[in-house]
Amino acid sequence: MKKIKVLQRILDCGVVAVLRGDSPEQVVEMAEQAIAGGVKIIEITMTVPNALQAIERLSRIYNPEAPMDSERFAVIGAGTVLEPHTARMAIMSGAQFVVSPALNEDTIKLCNLYRIPVMPGVVTISDLLKGLELGADVMKLFPGNMFEPSIIKTFKGPVPQANLMPTGGVSVDNLGDWIAGGAVAVGIGSDLTSEALKTGDMSKIRDKAAQYTEAYRRAKGY
Numbered sequence: 001m002k003k004i005k006v007l008q009r010i011l012d013c014g015v016v017a018v019l020r021g022d023s024p025e026q027v028v029e030m031a032e033q034a035i036a037g038g039v040k041i042i043e044i045t046m047t048v049p050n051a052l053q054a055i056e057r058l059s060r061i062y063n064p065e066a067p068m069d070s071e072r073f074a075v076i077g078a079g080t081v082l083e084p085h086t087a088r089m090a091i092m093s094g095a096q097f098v099v100s101p102a103l104n105e106d107t108i109k110l111c112n113l114y115r116i117p118v119m120p121g122v123v124t125i126s127d128l129l130k131g132l133e134l135g136a137d138v139m140k141l142f143p144g145n146m147f148e149p150s151i152i153k154t155f156k157g158p159v160p161q162a163n164l165m166p167t168g169g170v171s172v173d174n175l176g177d178w179i180a181g182g183a184v185a186v187g188i189g190s191d192l193t194s195e196a197l198k199t200g201d202m203s204k205i206r207d208k209a210a211q212y213t214e215a216y217r218r219a220k221g222y
């Protein structure tokens with residue numbers, strides 16, 4: 001799928017599930033629950049043992065080109081990508097986008113070579129400018145919980161062309177503040193999955209995802 005279309009779908013959906021677990025089977029189940037709850041942009045983190053198997057499996061089940069309201073629609077990507085070798089393997093396994101906790105120049109270049117949207121982690125204006133120079137379209141503001149949502153406006157003062165996706169500490173309660181503050185999307189991790197992992201009841205991810213879907217709709221005024 002063309003890079004511009006993948007990016008458009010990520011931005012249209014606006015909520016990215018950052019999934020961390022103990023096995024590919026577990027994160028596939030987490031992803032299925034998140035998707036059933038309406039969170040259809042799925043980031044499988046590379047800290048999951050054999051994470052690429054989960055990307056392969058999910059890429060066979062879901063279609064990023066399906067209509068956005070269809071059950072088959074979801075966009076599967078890779079997270080916690082620290083260097084270009086992992087990025088390449090994730091792309092070969094079917095990852096439609098790559099997310100990194102930091103800004104690694106070679107990872108961005110590799111993703112650009114294959115025309116895969118890449119979202120490097122940024123903390124400072126210098127990181128942000130470097131990311132833009134290297135051609136990253138969306139920057140992950142990480143750790144988002146180091147900041148208040150007003151940081152987006154502060155960053156966009158001198159760099160209005162920046163697209164920022166806060167990740168880390170995002171919750172159902174503060175999602176609206178981030179979106180109102182100018183974030184183009186948000187990444188959600190532990191808050192989506194912690195209850196399910198604690199209780200073993202994976203359907204709690206679907207319920208939580210539905211809350212995020214609703215909070216995002218409200219924030220956008222849909």
Ligand SMILES: O=C(O)C(=O)C[C@H](O)[C@H](O)COP(=O)(O)O
Pocket residue numbers: 018020045079080081099100101142167168169170187188189190191
């Ligand atoms: O590995 C990455 O690239 C990350 O995205 C780091 C964190 O797992 C997310 O930032 C989720 O943070 P929480 O929502 O606070 O759990």
